[in-house]
Amino acid sequence: MRINNIKNIVSYIPISAVRTRAADLLDQSLYPLLPPRCARCGDALGAQDGLCGSCWKTISFLSAPLCELCAFPLSFNETYAQKTDCEHSNEDGKGEDAHLRCAACYSNPPPFAAGLAAVRYTDTSRALLLQLKYGDRTDLAGLFARWGQMALAQRPLATPIDICLPVPLHRARLRKRRFNQALLIARQLAKRNGWRLSVDGLIRHRPTKVQQGLTAAGRERNVSGAFRIRPKAADRFKGKHILLIDDVWTTGSTLRECARVLNRAGAKQVTALSIARVVTPEGQGDPWQNHGPDATD
Numbered sequence: 001m002r003i004n005n006i007k008n009i010v011s012y013i014p015i016s017a018v019r020t021r022a023a024d025l026l027d028q029s030l031y032p033l034l035p036p037r038c039a040r041c042g043d044a045l046g047a048q049d050g051l052c053g054s055c056w057k058t059i060s061f062l063s064a065p066l067c068e069l070c071a072f073p074l075s076f077n078e079t080y081a082q083k084t085d086c087e088h089s090n091e092d093g094k095g096e097d098a099h100l101r102c103a104a105c106y107s108n109p110p111p112f113a114a115g116l117a118a119v120r121y122t123d124t125s126r127a128l129l130l131q132l133k134y135g136d137r138t139d140l141a142g143l144f145a146r147w148g149q150m151a152l153a154q155r156p157l158a159t160p161i162d163i164c165l166p167v168p169l170h171r172a173r174l175r176k177r178r179f180n181q182a183l184l185i186a187r188q189l190a191k192r193n194g195w196r197l198s199v200d201g202l203i204r205h206r207p208t209k210v211q212q213g214l215t216a217a218g219r220e221r222n223v224s225g226a227f228r229i230r231p232k233a234a235d236r237f238k239g240k241h242i243l244l245i246d247d248v249w250t251t252g253s254t255l256r257e258c259a260r261v262l263n264r265a266g267a268k269q270v271t272a273l274s275i276a277r278v279v280t281p282e283g284q285g286d287p288w289q290n291h292g293p294d295a296t297d
Helices: 003-012 017-033 103-107 123-134 138-154 171-177 181-193 216-223 253-264
Strands: 114-120 163-166 202-204 227-229 241-249 269-277
Touching (some): 114 138, 123 241, 163 181, 181 241, 216 253, 241 253, 253 269
Parallel strands (some): 163 241
């Protein structure tokens, strides 16, 4: 029996964190029994949950200099770079690139203290993320969590993370997809680092259109007012450093809206982390325009 067919049984479990956990346990029990294969091309591997050498070479990992607030690679256009005083940079004085901001963030800073991303949104990273998101390849969450860990290692934060929080899906979309890909990644990161994981503290109470095809302004309008703190979690985020996690960062409209809600709930600071970052090559215009066809929910 195919694993995806077995995993469809999970869809009959009532929508909750229990369902997501059931899918995780199914992955952990079944995938180790299968011959290890590259997550991208299917070639044989020595270990599960990885990429072959050829596919690994096609992943474009982000590296400094990056904007401290949105992880946009400043090397594409050095005129975007602006020096700032960053209270979240390394205490030992290393990582001078953490003081850089792109022009967009310099003129209109987002409501989070730092923005991190692991890889560029390319054909390969897009294909892998879509396998997780729409292909029931929930086993890939571990791979993406490792990439997120690499982004965090590149940019040490001055204050420790208190709560790991995935960008939530609306219950109707969660019912259709059966899991939240951001939650699967967040759970892996929380487990690796000993962070508290908040599964239901932030909710998407209003359904939103898929962001695909919307302009930057349209994306902002689409998610405006779509998130709120669950009443029973009203005090959960007060005075806490929140790591907000999403799979793809295009314009950042979803992350910004979530951060605004968390700030109003009393969060000490919010750090945004995305696995893939849509990047505009030099000469293709404003980095905030829509270049990610499948970028986010």
